[in-house]
Amino acid sequence: MLRWTVTLCMLAVTWFAHADDAPAASPTAQSMYEDMLERAPYAMYEGIFIHQAGNQTQSVEIVHGTYEGAIWERLLHLDGPTREVIRRGEALYCIHPDQSVEQVQQQGSSPFGNKELGSTRQLSKAYDFRSLGKQRIAGRLVEGVQLVPKDASRHFYQLWLDQETTVPLRTELVSRKGQVLERYQFSYFMPKKEFVKARFEPRTKGVILTEADTAEVLKTTQKDVLEWRLNWIPSGFEDEAATGYAPKMSARRIYSDGIVMFSVYVEQVEKALDEGTAQSGPTVLAVQHKQWHGLTHRITVVGEIPAATAQRIAQSVELL
Amino acid sequence: MSEKQTESLSALMDGELDELSMRRLLNDVDSDPAMKAQWARYHLARDAIKGDSSVFAAMDISAAVSEALDQEPTSQQTTQKPWFKAFAGMSVAASVAFAVVIGARFNPLNEQPAFDAQLANKSKVEIVKPDVSTFRSPSMIAQSPDAIDGVNEQELQQAQERLNSYLKQHAQDSAIGQGRTAMPFARVVNFETSKEK
Numbered sequence A: 001m002l003r004w005t006v007t008l009c010m011l012a013v014t015w016f017a018h019a020d021d022a023p024a025a026s027p028t029a030q031s032m033y034e035d036m037l038e039r040a041p042y043a044m045y046e047g048i049f050i051h052q053a054g055n056q057t058q059s060v061e062i063v064h065g066t067y068e069g070a071i072w073e074r075l076l077h078l079d080g081p082t083r084e085v086i087r088r089g090e091a092l093y094c095i096h097p098d099q100s101v102e103q104v105q106q107q108g109s110s111p112f113g114n115k116e117l118g119s120t121r122q123l124s125k126a127y128d129f130r131s132l133g134k135q136r137i138a139g140r141l142v143e144g145v146q147l148v149p150k151d152a153s154r155h156f157y158q159l160w161l162d163q164e165t166t167v168p169l170r171t172e173l174v175s176r177k178g179q180v181l182e183r184y185q186f187s188y189f190m191p192k193k194e195f196v197k198a199r200f201e202p203r204t205k206g207v208i209l210t211e212a213d214t215a216e217v218l219k220t221t222q223k224d225v226l227e228w229r230l231n232w233i234p235s236g237f238e239d240e241a242a243t244g245y246a247p248k249m250s251a252r253r254i255y256s257d258g259i260v261m262f263s264v265y266v267e268q269v270e271k272a273l274d275e276g277t278a279q280s281g282p283t284v285l286a287v288q289h290k291q292w293h294g295l296t297h298r299i300t301v302v303g304e305i306p307a308a309t310a311q312r313i314a315q316s317v318e319l320l
Numbered sequence B: 001m002s003e004k005q006t007e008s009l010s011a012l013m014d015g016e017l018d019e020l021s022m023r024r025l026l027n028d029v030d031s032d033p034a035m036k037a038q039w040a041r042y043h044l045a046r047d048a049i050k051g052d053s054s055v056f057a058a059m060d061i062s063a064a065v066s067e068a069l070d071q072e073p074t075s076q077q078t079t080q081k082p083w084f085k086a087f088a089g090m091s092v093a094a095s096v097a098f099a100v101v102i103g104a105r106f107n108p109l110n111e112q113p114a115f116d117a118q119l120a121n122k123s124k125v126e127i128v129k130p131d132v133s134t135f136r137s138p139s140m141i142a143q144s145p146d147a148i149d150g151v152n153e154q155e156l157q158q159a160q161e162r163l164n165s166y167l168k169q170h171a172q173d174s175a176i177g178q179g180r181t182a183m184p185f186a187r188v189v190n191f192e193t194s195k196e197k
Helices: A002-019 A027-042 A122-128 A309-317 B003-012 B019-031 B034-050 B062-072 B082-104 B110-119 B153-177 B183-192
Strands: A046-053 A056-067 A070-077 A083-090 A091-095 A101-105 A125-138 A140-149 A155-162 A168-174 A180-191 A228-229 A252-256 A260-267 A276-281 A283-292 A295-303 A317-320
Touching: A002 A168, A027 A122, A027 A140, A027 A155, A046 B183, A070 B110, A101 B062, A122 A125, A125 A155, A140 A168, A252 B003, A260 B153, A276 B110, A283 A309, A283 B153, A295 A309, A295 B153, A309 A317, B003 B019, B019 B034, B153 B183
Parallel strands: none
Antiparallel strands: A046 A056, A046 A180, A056 A070, A070 A083, A083 A091, A091 A101, A125 A140, A140 A155, A155 A168, A168 A180, A228 A317, A252 A260, A260 A295, A276 A283, A283 A295
């Protein structure tokens, strides 16, 4: 009888879930993750997801696809004032509620060059892969993968991957105490077979996207160049910009462990305005000052890492 | 619900029920809430096992609407004040409108104006501005007393703006750097809220 079959299945699922409690690395989970890295960016789909960060939730419409080999994406904020983020390959545009368009990144201006981040080779230095079993999310069958940090310097990461397309239908950043710091979850997900260009045009009326001048886009480049190094980096994190566009001597550097990033800013300042740590959703900021050659230097660490880690990184900055 | 009915339900799910029995059973399902629930559970379980995608499987709009209507006080039996009646009536209308909005989201682009007009008609509903404070101003949770000595309001404002711009820049870089999931992009969208003040 079906009822008993179902009950037995449920029991089996529960049992497997518990059998998984031992933090043993799962090669299946790792290969599922690798599969996702390869396939998910080139999947075509539309949907609505909920983004939850700190005490905030927002619903966002997403249209994702590939056009001439490049990833195209359009995100439309469904709550509050209309804002859109449009991605065409490396070009990234933000459309503000007042209909103004800001191009924040353009072709060739990515700080990472053509470097692909997030290989499992790099990830496995910092995380163990665990399987979280099958689940049902947004009406679809998904497979859960958990990235368990090998040390206390970072958070847990867990993803539930759509079985058909490998697209993560739920992603969570979880602190070691089990608190969900950030979650994004689809409530509607629909794979698409064809690329329909019209679906990627801005929904905000009267907005036309044009390529901005390089100078305008790269306005964040720092003028003062300092040479410095970190004396402590949590294992697995690598200087991502080293092979990319940022020179070794730079006021700012980006580090990644394959899935989480932090940025370090070092600047010479007149006087110390603020110092300490701050939290914004899943992102932490740590500000410290150091005297060097009689001048005050401000160090700011920004990233989705525990506050203690950010502080320790800031502490370890050494000016050369 | 009898054992026989349960077995018939199971047979129906497997497509092994003859037409006569099926009609009888569907009649029973209609009149028996317990059976209806059981049937829904069977479908849910089967879908989950097979991995079928049924986006609105768990959503029974007709039931929700009739339930809301049932609970609504009728004019004969209520002694409540008129404004309350008006409010209760509106909540039903609002939930129906919500269901319409879900469907309308994925209409082709050229049908959008009709949707906008529909929204415009509801302009009497006050739009509450979402609280964006956590993204707008990351508050310092620890400050060194030495550091803020002799810092005026304007300089604190500057510090706040700098932190916000770092947050935004970091979110953008994360989005480009690991654009595998939409999560960092959603963060970018969130930081956009800091632009309107």
